Amino acid sequence: MRKGLFLVIGLVMMAALCWLSISAGAVPIPANRIISGLTDPQSPSYFIVHEVRLPRVSVAIWAGCGLAVAGAILQSLLRNHLSSPDVIGITQGASFAAVATIFLLPGAPWGVLPAAAFTGAMVSFLILVLMSRKLTLAPATLALVGVAMGAVFQAGIQYFMVTYPANVNMALLWMSGSLWGRGWDQVHIIAPVITILFVVAMGNARKLNILQVGDAISQSLGLLVRRERLWLLLLSVAMAGVAVSAVGAIGFIGLLAPHMARALVGSQNQWRLPIAAVIGANLLLLGDLLGRVLVIPREVPVGIITAVIGAPYFIYLLGRERRMK
Known part of the structure; x- marks a missing residue:
């Protein structure tokens, strides 16, 4: 009963944040105009509400859910509460592919950039698996290989930024993570994909519970540990890759939301x-809302806001983990 109450509270908070996100901004929308802006094409606020802010809010919800659930799966697989898509190099791989596309194909259509980011995430997964294969995909090995791989991708990003300074602003915006300019095209891709992957993740929740207790016990219960870990890792990477392809390299959501849940x-x-999915959506909605209202008419990328919120919490978690040892 108490767990269900937390879910209801999270959904109510999400509805409130959606309302505030649609209402607030450089052009405030009064409460009595939001409904007409959603339903009446003749309303003066229709374009801002229906074509600008509503798709932006929708992308934030689905991307936050994807990052949070991806982080929760990773934390269960690696048996480490400080794990996230950033830690195993998935976000860095997606960012490297996106930055390479920005610099090498500056005139590419809009769909090329998210496709490149998702491809980069999947390539990161393949490299991670190939490098860890001889060591049976052990959790500690996956984490260490992921950190090393992320450092290599980060070096590649720095190389592109130094070599092609003309498009550095676009690359920095992507790496900071932003919901600016997101529209219905992104919603129509991210919403169904994240929904399907979330349903699959829920169907594997019991396997995740078993894998958390250790390989020996998991095998004694009849679980094919290596195969299930590989499959669930792929599921996590797919969710993170879709989310990052839509909003850029937003950090800490995949760490904070699962831990809070x-x-x-x-x-x-x-x-x-x-619960993690709802918290992740709320964190991204809150970060985007703050980024749009703190320095009106300018906009702070949501990735910077989540980093400001997440970094102190991460330091707190590190301190607590050390005290518990």
Whole structure:
């Protein structure tokens, strides 16, 4: 009952943040005009509400869900509460592919950039698996290989930025993570894909619970550990890759949301995954809202806001993990 209450509270907070996000901004929309802006094409606020802010809010919800659930899966697989898509190099791989596209194909259509980012995430996954294969995909090995791989991708990004300074602003905007300019084209891609992947993740929640207790116990319960870990890792990478392809390299959502969900409802993924999804969406909505209203008419990329929120919390988690040892 208490766990269900947390989910309801999270959804109510999401609705409130959506309303505020549609209302607030450089051009404020009064509450009595939001409904007409959503439904009446003749309304003066229709374009801003329906064509600018509503798709932006929708992308934030689905991307936040994707990053949070991807992080929750990784934390269960690696048995490390400080894991996230950033830690194993997935975000860096997607960013490298996106930055390479920005610099090498500056005139490419809009769909090329997110496709390149998703491809970069999947290539990162393949490299991670190939480098860890001889060591049976052990959690510690995956984490260490991911950190090293992320450093290599980050070096590649720096190379492009130094070599092609003309497009550095676009690359920095992508690497900071931003919801600026997101429209219905992105919503129509990210919403169904994240929904399907989330349903698949919920169907594997019990396997995640078993894998958390260790390989020996998992094998004694009849679980094919290597195969299931590889499949669930692919699922996590796919969710993170789709989210990053839509909003850029936004950090800390995949770390904070699963950890907060675990603090609220425990480590059973039947509840942890949906709670993490809601928290991730709320964090991204809040970060985007703050980024749009702090320095009106300018806009702070949402990735910077989430980093300002997430970095102190990450330091707190590190300190707590050290005290518990």
